[in-house]
Amino acid sequence: MGMKALLGLARFMAPFAAAAAAGTVLSSAGAVNMYWVQIFQLACITAVSALGLNVIYGFTGLFSLGHAAFYGIGAYGAALLMKTGGGESQAFFLASLLAGGAGAALIAWLVGLSTLRLTSDYLGIATLGFGIIMKVVFDNADAFLPQLGGARGMTGIPKMTGVAWAVMFLGAFLFAARNLVHSSYGRALVAIREDEVAAGAAGIDTFRYKLAGFVVGCSFAGVAGGLYAHLYAFLHPSNFDFFKSVDVLMIVVLGGLGNMSGTLVASFGWIFLLEGLRVALPPDYIELRWVLIPVLLVVTMLRRPQGLFGIREFRFLRDASE
Amino acid sequence: MDYFLQQVVNGLQLGFVYALIALGYTMVYGIVRLINFAHGDVFMVGAFIGLYAIEGARLPLAAVFLLAICGCALLAVAMERIAYRPLRNAPRIASLITAIGVSLFLEYFTSLRQVFGPNFYPFPRPFAISAWEFRNFAITNIQAIIFTVTLCCLVLLQFVVRKTRLGRAMRAVSHDHVTAGLMGVNVDLTISVTFGLGAALAGVGGVLYGFAYPQVNTFMGVMPGLKAFTAAVLGGIGSIPGAVLGGLIMGQSETLTSAYLSSTYRDGIAFLILILVLLLRPTGILGTQRTEKV
Numbered sequence: 001m002g003m004k005a006l007l008g009l010a011r012f013m014a015p016f017a018a019a020a021a022a023g024t025v026l027s028s029a030g031a032v033n034m035y036w037v038q039i040f041q042l043a044c045i046t047a048v049s050a051l052g053l054n055v056i057y058g059f060t061g062l063f064s065l066g067h068a069a070f071y072g073i074g075a076y077g078a079a080l081l082m083k084t085g086g087g088e089s090q091a092f093f094l095a096s097l098l099a100g101g102a103g104a105a106l107i108a109w110l111v112g113l114s115t116l117r118l119t120s121d122y123l124g125i126a127t128l129g130f131g132i133i134m135k136v137v138f139d140n141a142d143a144f145l146p147q148l149g150g151a152r153g154m155t156g157i158p159k160m161t162g163v164a165w166a167v168m169f170l171g172a173f174l175f176a177a178r179n180l181v182h183s184s185y186g187r188a189l190v191a192i193r194e195d196e197v198a199a200g201a202a203g204i205d206t207f208r209y210k211l212a213g214f215v216v217g218c219s220f221a222g223v224a225g226g227l228y229a230h231l232y233a234f235l236h237p238s239n240f241d242f243f244k245s246v247d248v249l250m251i252v253v254l255g256g257l258g259n260m261s262g263t264l265v266a267s268f269g270w271i272f273l274l275e276g277l278r279v280a281l282p283p284d285y286i287e288l289r290w291v292l293i294p295v296l297l298v299v300t301m302l303r304r305p306q307g308l309f310g311i312r313e314f315r316f317l318r319d320a321s322e
Numbered sequence: 323m324d325y326f327l328q329q330v331v332n333g334l335q336l337g338f339v340y341a342l343i344a345l346g347y348t349m350v351y352g353i354v355r356l357i358n359f360a361h362g363d364v365f366m367v368g369a370f371i372g373l374y375a376i377e378g379a380r381l382p383l384a385a386v387f388l389l390a391i392c393g394c395a396l397l398a399v400a401m402e403r404i405a406y407r408p409l410r411n412a413p414r415i416a417s418l419i420t421a422i423g424v425s426l427f428l429e430y431f432t433s434l435r436q437v438f439g440p441n442f443y444p445f446p447r448p449f450a451i452s453a454w455e456f457r458n459f460a461i462t463n464i465q466a467i468i469f470t471v472t473l474c475c476l477v478l479l480q481f482v483v484r485k486t487r488l489g490r491a492m493r494a495v496s497h498d499h500v501t502a503g504l505m506g507v508n509v510d511l512t513i514s515v516t517f518g519l520g521a522a523l524a525g526v527g528g529v530l531y532g533f534a535y536p537q538v539n540t541f542m543g544v545m546p547g548l549k550a551f552t553a554a555v556l557g558g559i560g561s562i563p564g565a566v567l568g569g570l571i572m573g574q575s576e577t578l579t580s581a582y583l584s585s586t587y588r589d590g591i592a593f594l595i596l597i598l599v600l601l602l603r604p605t606g607i608l609g610t611q612r613t614e615k616v
Contacts, residue, residue: 063415114597114601115597115600115601117604118600118604119604121355121357121555121559122555122600122604122605124357125551125552125555125596125600126596126597126600128548128552128593129552129593129594129596129597130593130597132548132589132590132593133589133590133593133594133597135589136586136587136589136590137590139586140586140587151586242548246422249419250419250422253415253416253419254419257413257415287430287433287434287435287440288434290426290429290430291427291430291431291434293426294422294423294424294425294426294427294430295423295427297419297420297422297423297426298405298420298423298424298427301409301416301417301419301420301423302405302408302409302420305409305412305413305416306412306413306416
């Protein structure tokens with residue numbers, strides 16, 4: 001990495017570092033409600049995972065309905081490492097997160113090798129099937145590794161994720177996604193999304209690029225899963241089922257396919273809407289939460305089928321060389 | 323009695339119900355290229371209509387089916403009109419997301435205390451269970467009803483699709499809805515009817531499912547819906563015989579996995595089969611160009 005790139009990274013990360021510092025100080029001073037701090041971290045983590053799906057679906061055009069499976073692989077992987085060998089070490093935590101991401105990437109590579117020859121909806125169904133298979137694996141995981149807890153859920157995970165980790169990882173992955181998308185590799189991915197045959201004719205090895213896009217996006221989910229595991233210190237297979245894959249998909253589509261700013265805003269909007277309604281609705285009407293959300297979802301889609309943001313990006317997510 | 327053969331018969335029971343649901347997915351997908359995620363919830367509404375018709379109104383069996391058919395068809399037509407039709411020319415993912423929204427809405431709205439309620443409710447059987455014992459296996463009267471009703475529905479559907487004006491319109495719209503419109507086919511009406519027809523089959527399936535597995539809940543449509551959709555893809559989406567074949571395969575794989583391995587693995591095996599089939603035949607078993615689409 002050259003001097004200029006390092007400078008770019010530092011410039012990009014500075015506001016995130018400031019936000020992380022401010023968040024840490026505020027939450028350790030008890031100035032903010034810890035419940036909302038936790039929700040804020042969940043929103044950052046969800047945004048990282050959703051950015052991954054945006055790389056896969058929004059930029060490369062690969063319809064994936066199994067994103068939560070890779071989130072789960074990262075979560076269980078990182079949690080297992082920390083539980084068995086990490087103690088409370090921050091460095092080991094970072095390593096576990098990266099290992100979780102690498103694990104998710106490896107599985108994604110294997111899945112992608114076999115399924116990425118399928119097109120559009122068929123790929124969606126194959127990834128949906130993979131997601132359900134992984135849920136079955138998580139449910140029965142205690143049969144081969146008792147520490148994973150299986151259907152009873154995994155406990156004994158140290159609570160390591162803090163505001164600083166969540167915000168810094170969000171910043172780092174936004175940086176990675178922005179640079180990927182605006183690189184020649186990213187252009188190739190977008191070309192494949194627009195027209196795979198034409199992209200191939202223009203000399204792009206479409207299968208290799210699709211595989212790369214899929215693996216990179218799933219690694220985002222893997223790291224996010226590790227952060228999630230160490231935020232709540234409890235994992236259950238139902239945290240990674242089909243509905244969770246659908247949640248991320250809704251975020252990406254609501255924000256606008258191929259739009260990072262949209263994914264960012266939709267992640268925070270989605271998580272805070274879910275929790276906000278929990279607080280805003282009177283206790284007797286709490287069941288209305290999931291009646292209102294789908295209505296809102298349908299109305300939003302009918303009004304803005306292209307997503308909330310269209311093609312406009314925040315300034316810091318535009319091409320750095322422009 | 324032969325254990326294997328008996329399991330196969332039980333698998334047929336489940337497979338026929340999956341086939342009934344799968345037909346709705348395949349017809350709707352064939353005509354508007356939409357994975358109608360709310361279809362499993364239409365099936366659930368059918369089961370609840372059956373529950374109320376039997377328990378509340380004590381209607382005869384034929385009237386129960388008729389009511390479920392009409393209720394589900396109306397629901398699906400309304401759904402199409404409100405949530406899918408405005409998005410017909412939008413990117414396909416937009417209507418997929420609205421389908422998910424409609425599905426969530428139906429599940430949670432009906433689970434309100436004022437609607438169907440959040441609990442599991444026992445499904446009343448209006449007749450006593452009996453079984454005919456053969457040399458190697460037994461068939462219950464419930465299974466006999468499921469086989470007969472499903473086969474009647476299939477014959478009727480094949481007749482509608484192949485022999486009637488409406489069926490011709492459906493095939494034309496599925497092939498190319500712009501051109502079909504130019505040729506004088508009422509595209510909107512044809513699509514509405516397709517949704518209604520698919521939902522009617524799901525309504526029948528819901529009542530039959532209630533007989534066979536007598537417990538209903540507003541989330542009961544989720545897994546059967548996903549599996550029936552998988553069945554439709556497995557058989558080759560858009561193909562009517564394919565949906566039936568896929569449903570039967572899903573039913574067998576699930577029942578046999580539960581019988582010989584463990585019921586915790588049954589969903590995994592079913593989807594493993596799906597992925598393997600897709601790898602070998604990327605458009606499903608019967609999904610070739612020859613297949614007619616509805």
